[in-house]
Amino acid sequence: MSILKQLLILCVLGVLAYGGYEGYRTYYPTDTVTEVEEGPRPATVELARAEIRTLRRTVEAVGTTRAVKSVDIVPEVDGRLVALTITPGTPVEAGDVLARLDDTIQRADLSEAEAVLTERRQSLERIRTLRGTNAVSQSALEDAIARLAEAQADMERSRRRMEDRSITAPFAGVVGLTNYDVGARVSDGQVLTRLDDLTEVEVEFSLPETVFSQVRRDQTVTAHSAAFPDRRFEGTVTAVDSRIDPVSRAFRTRAVIPNPDSALPAGMFLSLTLVLAEEERITVPEEAIVFQAAETYVFVADDGTARQRIVETGQRRDGRIAVLTGLEAGESVVVRGLQRVRDGTPLNILDTEDAATAAAGTRAEQPS
Numbered sequence: 001m002s003i004l005k006q007l008l009i010l011c012v013l014g015v016l017a018y019g020g021y022e023g024y025r026t027y028y029p030t031d032t033v034t035e036v037e038e039g040p041r042p043a044t045v046e047l048a049r050a051e052i053r054t055l056r057r058t059v060e061a062v063g064t065t066r067a068v069k070s071v072d073i074v075p076e077v078d079g080r081l082v083a084l085t086i087t088p089g090t091p092v093e094a095g096d097v098l099a100r101l102d103d104t105i106q107r108a109d110l111s112e113a114e115a116v117l118t119e120r121r122q123s124l125e126r127i128r129t130l131r132g133t134n135a136v137s138q139s140a141l142e143d144a145i146a147r148l149a150e151a152q153a154d155m156e157r158s159r160r161r162m163e164d165r166s167i168t169a170p171f172a173g174v175v176g177l178t179n180y181d182v183g184a185r186v187s188d189g190q191v192l193t194r195l196d197d198l199t200e201v202e203v204e205f206s207l208p209e210t211v212f213s214q215v216r217r218d219q220t221v222t223a224h225s226a227a228f229p230d231r232r233f234e235g236t237v238t239a240v241d242s243r244i245d246p247v248s249r250a251f252r253t254r255a256v257i258p259n260p261d262s263a264l265p266a267g268m269f270l271s272l273t274l275v276l277a278e279e280e281r282i283t284v285p286e287e288a289i290v291f292q293a294a295e296t297y298v299f300v301a302d303d304g305t306a307r308q309r310i311v312e313t314g315q316r317r318d319g320r321i322a323v324l325t326g327l328e329a330g331e332s333v334v335v336r337g338l339q340r341v342r343d344g345t346p347l348n349i350l351d352t353e354d355a356a357t358a359a360a361g362t363r364a365e366q367p368s
Contacts, residue, residue, distance in 0.1 A: 042346040046336035047301050052329050053283045055317050057214075057276045061253075063205035065268045067196035068256065069171055073098055074192065077164045080185050086178045086193050091262075092169045099192055103165035110162050113155035120144070120151040173197040174262060198262040203235070205272055206250040214276045215240055221255040223270040233257050233264065237274070281314065281322035288333040289313060289321055298327065299334040299341050301349065306334060308343040 073086075079101030086098050124144040130136045169175075176194040180186060203223065207215060217240065223233040235257030244251045255272070257264065264270075288298050289311075296313055299306040311326035327333070334341055341347075 042348040043306070043340040044337055044348040044350060045301075045306075045334045045341060046350050047332040048285050048288060048335045050282050050284050050323065050327050050329055050331050050333060052280055053320065054278055055281050055283070055315050055322055056278050057315065059207060059211050059274050059276060061205040061207055061272045061274065063203040063255075063270055063272055065201040065203055065257075065264050065266055065270060067173070067198055067266045068200045068202050069173065069197035070266065071170060071195050072191045072193075073167060073169075073175070073195055074189050075099070075101060075164075075167055075186050076188060077101065077161070078185070078187050079103075079165060081180060081182050084178070084180065084182050084192075086175050088177045088193075089174060091174050092172065092195070094169055094171045096169045097166050098169055098175065099167040101165040101167075101186075103162055106158065106162040106165055110155070110158040113151070113158040117148075117151040117155045120148040124148050167192065169195055171195070171197060196266050198259050198265065200256050201259050201264045201266065202238075202254060202256050203270055203272065204252060204254050206245075206248065207253055207274070209244045209249050209251060211276060212244065212251055215253060215274070220275045221257070222273045222275070223257055224273075225264070225268055225270055227268065228263065231263070233259075233270075279315075279322075281324070282327055282329050283317075283320040283322050284327070284333050285335050286316065286319055286321050287335045287338075290338060298323075299338065299343075300327070301332040301334065301347055304347050304349070306341045306343065306345045306347055 081099060082102050083097070083100035085096075092098065124141075124147075127136055127141050127144045131138070131141050173195045174197075176196070178193040180192055186192070203221075215237065217237050219237045221235045221237060223235065225231070225233070235255045237253060238256045239254040241252040253274075255274075284298065290297055290299070295310055297308050297310045300309050301307075309326050312324040314322035314324045316322075334347070336350075
């Protein structure tokens with residue numbers, strides 16, 4: 001290749017290089033100068049306000065319901081059932097007759113005792129009249145008085161045997177199932193049914209010894225049952241055991257839950273939440289907290305600029321975390337876009353509608 005051709009090629013390359021340099025200066029100088037003059041680009045973020053909320057310290061447990069008052073309905077004597085008014089699940093009042101045994105013999109015994117009592121009373125009146133005229137001795141009068149007292153006792157025994165043939169409810173409540181029918185013969189002590197007072201239910205549960213000093217009477221208990229997923233039952237602690245089980249390292253606690261509609265039966269499994277304490281704390285969403293090495297901090301929006309603030313955190317509850325120090329109520333903290341935020345970074349703040357629109361646009365751009 002001749003020297004002339006080499007020089008010509010060098011000239012062409014030089015012209016192309018110069019043209020590229022001038023083109024770069026023409027199209028890119030503004031952005032470069034702007035970035036140098038204006039500093040870092042703003043970070044697009046979402047904010048949340050630090051709010052004062054009531055935080056509860058709670059402990060969870062499980063327990064089983066039982067009626068506040070519950071008894072087995074049993075006959076006190078042997079006999080044949082002639083009436084049975086037990087309908088499972090039916091409320092009864094105190095004194096209602098639940099069952100009746102055959103009382104033919106007892107009625108006859110009572111009638112006989114009443115007749116004897118009447119005769120002894122009349123005999124005593126006659127002897128007293130005769131004694132007034134000294135027609136009878138004092139010992140005869142005393143004997144008549146003793147015979148009257150004996151007849152009175154016999155009548156009381158006969159009346160009690162008669163009453164034992166009727167089985168009544170000792171208090172108001174709800175009766176359960178029975179395995180007997182009219183005509184069956186029952187013996188003393190056989191369980192006819194169970195009577196439960198379900199206006200309130202008692203729940204006994206165990207708690208770890210670590211919360212022993214924090215549990216006391218009248219604290220609020222919230223109960224949930226799988227049978228009633230949409231209902232919440234509230235009660236109060238009524239008793240705390242004074243001993244801790246050395247094996248389980250737990251102590252027993254009892255609570256009473258009002259049950260006016262008798263929705264909770266005896267023996268139902270409940271999940272319980274016991275409120276130990278309530279505190280007013282400044283809280284922020286958990287997304288606002290940044291953990292780095294030994295420091296915990298948030299970015300506070302100050303006149304459109306991010307300011308790093310070291311904080312001390314506390315209890316977490318329902319997606320929010322308590323801030324014990326380093327933050328005031330009402331201040332706005334960054335919760336979205338933290339990846340590009342540094343101390344002193346300008347902020348491009350999205351309001352709620354802008355954030356929703358941006359999220360919708362992002363979902364629309366994603367392939368199905």
